Amino acid sequence: MTSNQDHLPTGQPDDGAPRGKVIVSVDAMGSDQGPSVVVAGCARSARSDSDLGFLLHGDSAVLEPLVARQPALTGRCTIVHADETVTMDDKPSHVMRHGKKTSMWSTIGALKSGQAHAAVSCGNTGALMAVSMIQLRRMEGVNRPAIACLWPARGKHGFNTMLDVGADIKAEAEDLLAYAIMGVTYFRNGFGEERPRVGLLNVGTEEHKGRAEIKEAHELIADHAEIGRYEFVGFVEGSDIPSDRVDVIVTDGFTGNIALKTGEGTAKLVADFLRESLKSSALALLGAMLAKGALGKLTARIDPRRVNGGVFLGLNGTVVKSHGSADATGVAAAIGLAAKLAQSGYHGRMAERLVIAAQAVQNAADASAQNGDRS
Amino acid sequence: MTSNQDHLPTGQPDDGAPRGKVIVSVDAMGSDQGPSVVVAGCARSARSDSDLGFLLHGDSAVLEPLVARQPALTGRCTIVHADETVTMDDKPSHVMRHGKKTSMWSTIGALKSGQAHAAVSCGNTGALMAVSMIQLRRMEGVNRPAIACLWPARGKHGFNTMLDVGADIKAEAEDLLAYAIMGVTYFRNGFGEERPRVGLLNVGTEEHKGRAEIKEAHELIADHAEIGRYEFVGFVEGSDIPSDRVDVIVTDGFTGNIALKTGEGTAKLVADFLRESLKSSALALLGAMLAKGALGKLTARIDPRRVNGGVFLGLNGTVVKSHGSADATGVAAAIGLAAKLAQSGYHGRMAERLVIAAQAVQNAADASAQNGDRS
Numbered sequence: 001m002t003s004n005q006d007h008l009p010t011g012q013p014d015d016g017a018p019r020g021k022v023i024v025s026v027d028a029m030g031s032d033q034g035p036s037v038v039v040a041g042c043a044r045s046a047r048s049d050s051d052l053g054f055l056l057h058g059d060s061a062v063l064e065p066l067v068a069r070q071p072a073l074t075g076r077c078t079i080v081h082a083d084e085t086v087t088m089d090d091k092p093s094h095v096m097r098h099g100k101k102t103s104m105w106s107t108i109g110a111l112k113s114g115q116a117h118a119a120v121s122c123g124n125t126g127a128l129m130a131v132s133m134i135q136l137r138r139m140e141g142v143n144r145p146a147i148a149c150l151w152p153a154r155g156k157h158g159f160n161t162m163l164d165v166g167a168d169i170k171a172e173a174e175d176l177l178a179y180a181i182m183g184v185t186y187f188r189n190g191f192g193e194e195r196p197r198v199g200l201l202n203v204g205t206e207e208h209k210g211r212a213e214i215k216e217a218h219e220l221i222a223d224h225a226e227i228g229r230y231e232f233v234g235f236v237e238g239s240d241i242p243s244d245r246v247d248v249i250v251t252d253g254f255t256g257n258i259a260l261k262t263g264e265g266t267a268k269l270v271a272d273f274l275r276e277s278l279k280s281s282a283l284a285l286l287g288a289m290l291a292k293g294a295l296g297k298l299t300a301r302i303d304p305r306r307v308n309g310g311v312f313l314g315l316n317g318t319v320v321k322s323h324g325s326a327d328a329t330g331v332a333a334a335i336g337l338a339a340k341l342a343q344s345g346y347h348g349r350m351a352e353r354l355v356i357a358a359q360a361v362q363n364a365a366d367a368s369a370q371n372g373d374r375s
Numbered sequence: 376m377t378s379n380q381d382h383l384p385t386g387q388p389d390d391g392a393p394r395g396k397v398i399v400s401v402d403a404m405g406s407d408q409g410p411s412v413v414v415a416g417c418a419r420s421a422r423s424d425s426d427l428g429f430l431l432h433g434d435s436a437v438l439e440p441l442v443a444r445q446p447a448l449t450g451r452c453t454i455v456h457a458d459e460t461v462t463m464d465d466k467p468s469h470v471m472r473h474g475k476k477t478s479m480w481s482t483i484g485a486l487k488s489g490q491a492h493a494a495v496s497c498g499n500t501g502a503l504m505a506v507s508m509i510q511l512r513r514m515e516g517v518n519r520p521a522i523a524c525l526w527p528a529r530g531k532h533g534f535n536t537m538l539d540v541g542a543d544i545k546a547e548a549e550d551l552l553a554y555a556i557m558g559v560t561y562f563r564n565g566f567g568e569e570r571p572r573v574g575l576l577n578v579g580t581e582e583h584k585g586r587a588e589i590k591e592a593h594e595l596i597a598d599h600a601e602i603g604r605y606e607f608v609g610f611v612e613g614s615d616i617p618s619d620r621v622d623v624i625v626t627d628g629f630t631g632n633i634a635l636k637t638g639e640g641t642a643k644l645v646a647d648f649l650r651e652s653l654k655s656s657a658l659a660l661l662g663a664m665l666a667k668g669a670l671g672k673l674t675a676r677i678d679p680r681r682v683n684g685g686v687f688l689g690l691n692g693t694v695v696k697s698h699g700s701a702d703a704t705g706v707a708a709a710i711g712l713a714a715k716l717a718q719s720g721y722h723g724r725m726a727e728r729l730v731i732a733a734q735a736v737q738n739a740a741d742a743s744a745q746n747g748d749r750s
Contacts, residue, residue, distance in 0.1 A: 088581075089581060126584070152644070154644065154647075166578060169585060170586070203541060203544060203628070203629055203633065209501070210629075237636050238634065238635065238638075239643075241641075243640070254578055255629070255630060257578040257612075258576060258578065258612075258613040258626075261612045262614070262637045263613075263641040264613070266617060266637070266638040266642050267641050267644075268614075269617040270641075271645070274670075278666055278669050280672065281668065281669060283669075284666040284668065284669035284670075286662075287661075287662040287669070288669075289662065290661050290665065291653055291659040291661075291662030292662075294653050294655050294656060294659035294663075297652050298648050298649050
């Protein structure tokens with residue numbers, strides 16, 4: 001592992017998940033910057049973790065020379081030819097119906113068939129979720145899978161996690177409960193936090209505020225805190241996302257996606273303004289040179305490449321979506337995250353808890369229906 | 376005006392709006408930090424703009440000594456006693472029914488009766504909107520009023536505007552069109568931009584993405600671009616909010632509020648990380664001292680106090696909501712914004728355009744119903 005991956009969730013294998021050799025199925029064709037960046041990312045991962053092997057999906061005529069130029073990949077990378085590529089403009093529904101020859105389909109197929117332990121793609125998020133859902137299927141108790149991201153935060157772990165950040169544009173109360181369960185398992189597994197703090201994203205922290213499904217979710221998530229082994233801090237606002245109030249932020253995929261991208265855009269804006277300010281005078285420039293180490297630390301701390309990788313939760317398999325614009329460092333971070341998750345065995349624990357939660361919701365609904373009958 | 380208000384919308388009075396003396400109706404009781412901050416903000420405004428006069432609403436026993444300590448307010452500030460105060464926990468519906476004795480109600484009442492030209496409150500946003508709606512009424516063609524904020528951005532004006540950031544938790548397609556019209560008038564008036572660029576906030580820029588009402592709004596806003604004298608850039612993402620792609624960002628109040636607070640929270644996080652980094656070594660500290668001027672400029676550029684004030688659009692009256700946690704500088708910025716808006720005459724132009732837009736939507740609906748009958 002390179003040092004900038006140290007913060008990523010560390011596996012605590014305990015239920016027979018694969019140890020030793022981990023095979024990551026990688027879609028070579030989805031990156032904005034072309035397959036060479038993805039191959040370079042694989043090579044970087046290979047150099048830092050000798051247990052990794054790769055299945056690389058895409059146009060073999062393009063990939064073979066790229067792989068041949070990376071000594072780190074010798075004997076550790078199998079190219080799986082795919083004729084077609086999913087583009088950013090392809091509709092997920094189209095890819096679901098006509099995408100069987102794409103590198104993305106093949107990437108997830110290798111996970112489904114057990115040839116690989118985890119999958120990574122830089123491609124079209126909607127299509128990747130659709131292809132993953134149709135091949136891997138949802139876990140029991142999950143109606144809507146979610147994408148979880150890590151977010152730089154003030155807390156002791158340096159990060160918190162937010163979900164859903166873009167798998168679906170809406171979420172019902174039951175989905176939001178499932179997101180809480182999945183997010184808690186992911187965060188506990190990743191950071192060793194026994195009782196992660198869960199917050200539900202809303203426009204205010206008062207209980208009477210917000211949309212109906214969010215108020216209903218507030219009740220469901222509060223009721224489930226004891227069984228789910230988390231602390232429910234109630235509603236949180238946008239300003240709380242990077243705070244030390246909360247470890248797991250639960251929201252629908254529309255809101256989460258907007259919040260994620262707004263946060264990224266704002267961080268970049270401030271960093272750019274800082275750079276401009278420091279170039280505005282000779283004195284400032286000299287100051288910046290002296291503070292170079294410190295400013296570099298800041299840049300690393302908010303560098304989106306460090307936390308590259310949206311994890312798909314709620315599917316029967318570990319899929320990590322890398323940023324389309326990720327460079328080799330970013331792709332390597334996503335691969336590292338996928339490998340760690342595959343080794344960690346979080347999947348079995350999550351499945352168990354989701355079934356319990358779904359059962360609890362069902363029981364509550366039955367009880368309320370019975371009460372309704374009686375009254 | 377103090378120099379840090381130079382960027383605020385500048386009035387271009389052209390339709391008989393009040394010139395000369397501007398009376399601002401100020402709710403003295405809503406601030407998190409108590410009335411002294413509000414009174415200090417009024418005094419600051421009074422010092423920088425000799426045309427301003429104040430109606431200050433709240434507990435006169437508290438306010439009288441505070442005002443007496445501010446020479447700038449002598450002869451320019453009338454205290455209007457109110458027995459009660461709206462708290463942050465009060466439900467808007469409760470305040471609407473039982474809030475007639477509050478300083479907030481009195482503040483808006485002075486605007487309704489014509490005693491003041493604009494109103495400012497630091498209090499409970501939901502209650503302020505409810506009290507404003509019930510007293511001032513909505514403009515013709517407006518179903519849902521909106522709150523517009525200014526956002527630091529890369530464009531030549533240094534800001535763009537986003538609405539709704541919290542008036543209502545939902546918005547239909549027609550509301551989003553009205554937001555576009557209101558935002559365009561506000562931005563054009565404020566920054567002298569003839570054809571502001573409008574973007575509709577969504578989870579992707581592809582036309583097939585997003586919720587149904589947003590896709591419908593895309594069509595309405597696109598169709599209305601010529602009449603409304605704006606350029607429609609289509610869907611924008613969270614990362615585009617501070618960009619140079621767009622001047623007016625249209626979204627529902629739930630999403631807008633989360634985006635606004637996420638942006639504020641992220642900017643604060645980065646600034647805090649920067650401060651920590653610069654204290655991490657003696658060399659960095661020396662560098663920071665040399666770059667002090669430049670870093671000060673950065674701080675000013677992203678200082679939320681500079682753009683303090685959410686403007687309520689779509690009501691028959693100019694109401695500005697200041698941050699509850701604003702200090703005297705922030706309160707003064709909100710008062711300055713309210714005064715400029717009151718003088719600018721943007722209200723008449725906005726009313727005209729909203730009626731035209733509502734008529735166009737109605738005509739389109741009629742035409743589509745007729746076509747439906749024929750087919």
